[in-house]
Amino acid sequence: MSAEPKKAASIWDVAKLAGVSHQTVSRVVNGSPRVAADTRDRVLAAIAELGYRPNRLARTLAGGAAQSLTVLTADTSLYGSEASLRGIEKAARAAGWSVSISVLDPAETHSDADIVARLPRAGEPTIVIAHDEPGMRARRTLLEAQPQAMVAVGEYTGKEFDEPWLIGLDDGQVAGEATRYLLELGHETVHHLAIPTALGIEADRKSHRAEGWADALRQADRPVPPVVHSGWTISEAFEAVKPLVADKSVSAILCGNDDLALAALRAAHLSGRDVPGDLSIVGFDNAPFAAYTTPALTTVNQDFENVGKGAFELLRHRLDSSLPKPTPTWRAPELIIRETSGPPPRR
């Protein structure tokens, strides 16, 4: 029967109970070496007795080391975003940090003020996870407003290749690998069902995936068919891919992610095309469901969770350069061959 919402213990309460001054308590809590062992014990006992926990808000406000960050992310229902976020949260929690999230609406154009208003305070450490237009805008806004306290996860677009605030999977290479794999199976060419990119904004180059695909085709002297653009949702992808699948001359489709591949699979089924007999479909990201579709999806595994972890570590390093600069620990993207890919049909 905890009747009244008894006020939480503060550092002063602990000090009083332990018979010390409040900042001796602070010293103990923050692990200062300048505290005698028995004093420390007394303080710790008082902390335990009162159930004292430092107030993270006050701590941050007082200028202690940052212990919270905000993640700006696109649609969390995307496997890639969700998994990266999960990795960030996990790493952050392990380090005693807390993480806030704010979701960028893919349909909206967020102004700079919009973006900044999402942060709980100026200078809030922030990670942007986004591959689409709103994400690109957000990261530019933050780069302008607080370059030292931000990290972005996502595609790089040429110029920023070496930027110290960017963590990017180089999925262009695997896209090429997947394309070559399909060519080697005997396909004349490979079509590409593409996720939305931020091309409208940063027009230097195509998405890595699309570029790796096109490069591989060119290197093999194959025709590069026009990219079929899709939205992020499965239903959009379904509509976009229908005509492609209906075209009997199309024998292989590389999809921008597994949701798109699932739509292609469904469309193929409805068009009466056998996968992989008539049509090969390759996905991207290796979402959890990919191994359990029928037939099981050939796709590219991406180690998003460790990328998230890397992003967190990079952020810490940027906030406090005495911390080690993280070295990439995520696995390189890898083609996983399952059942949706095979040789083209014999004519």
Added chain:
Amino acid sequence: MSAEPKKAASIWDVAKLAGVSHQTVSRVVNGSPRVAADTRDRVLAAIAELGYRPNRLARTLAGGAAQSLTVLTADTSLYGSEASLRGIEKAARAAGWSVSISVLDPAETHSDADIVARLPRAGEPTIVIAHDEPGMRARRTLLEAQPQAMVAVGEYTGKEFDEPWLIGLDDGQVAGEATRYLLELGHETVHHLAIPTALGIEADRKSHRAEGWADALRQADRPVPPVVHSGWTISEAFEAVKPLVADKSVSAILCGNDDLALAALRAAHLSGRDVPGDLSIVGFDNAPFAAYTTPALTTVNQDFENVGKGAFELLRHRLDSSLPKPTPTWRAPELIIRETSGPPPRR
């Protein structure tokens, strides 16, 4: 060239520029009526000029109305959790709140201290989204520690039916509906592949889904086969469901969620059983992929996003009883019949 990280403007800076005291600025920012129009204008001009934004940390610390909450959630890769979280975030952001997340590890038993340590401060408004054991523990911990500042989303377990801090979808009824639907198609009985529950903890009753299923069978005087228990992952579900699918006498399976149903679908395919010809499979939750599997999944739609919204509104109401108590605005769960269900095979 923003060379130096120019310090963000504070309320004092605004006050100085506008030639007023700092808490006149506070009044303007918080919309107090007791400010002369021209003073207000001057302050607003200063705010605009300096690009001032209130620091949410400081505001909360000073005891202003809460504007942030923490969501404790189980595995975010579960569609239900993810969608509820999305709903909360959306509603919160619309109200100017920020949301932190902390993920409960399904494999770990979190102590009370563990749970409390995740909150940035004592009394932090919190929403628990969890249907499994760690979630149940977390919600009990919080209920003990700060009953007024918490809301839970999830299954209710009997006693708490009317608890004012709980938002629960009554999915027992639809589970029954789905079961009756299968029986009416002519199935002898319906098997159940169940998601993990917190039965070990709150043993009063089974999960709603399982109970609704069993009730429906009993009411129809049908045998109630033993529940097949699965873990949360698709691969666990796959292993768990294999024997069930291999049993030719099984003609209909109601699955605890769509991931499980996907596993069942895959297992059926590998066992050479035609769905829905030989075997009907019904899922739960209507995850995005459900409409695009082959065959498309018959499942139960759940309006998680609006449940999340409701949770946020309930939390606000509990923090400030002058705010209206929200009335449920989410759609009731609804059976969506697609392609994985049909009459049983003729013997």
Added chain:
DNA sequence: AACTCTTTGAAACCCTTGATCATGGTCAAG
């Protein structure tokens, strides 16, 4: 001239960190 109301300012407080300085006490060197 007394009184009320509106507008504004002053000060205290929220909780914690950090910096500065002072105070005793211990210990080793002279």
Added chain:
DNA sequence: CTTGACCATGATCAAGGGTTTCAAAGAGTT
């Protein structure tokens, strides 16, 4: 036995960016 160095701790104060309570100044009314 001094003297000086060093250590643990306390005492203060400022800062961080707000909110809230209370009081005062100014204006208008009767």
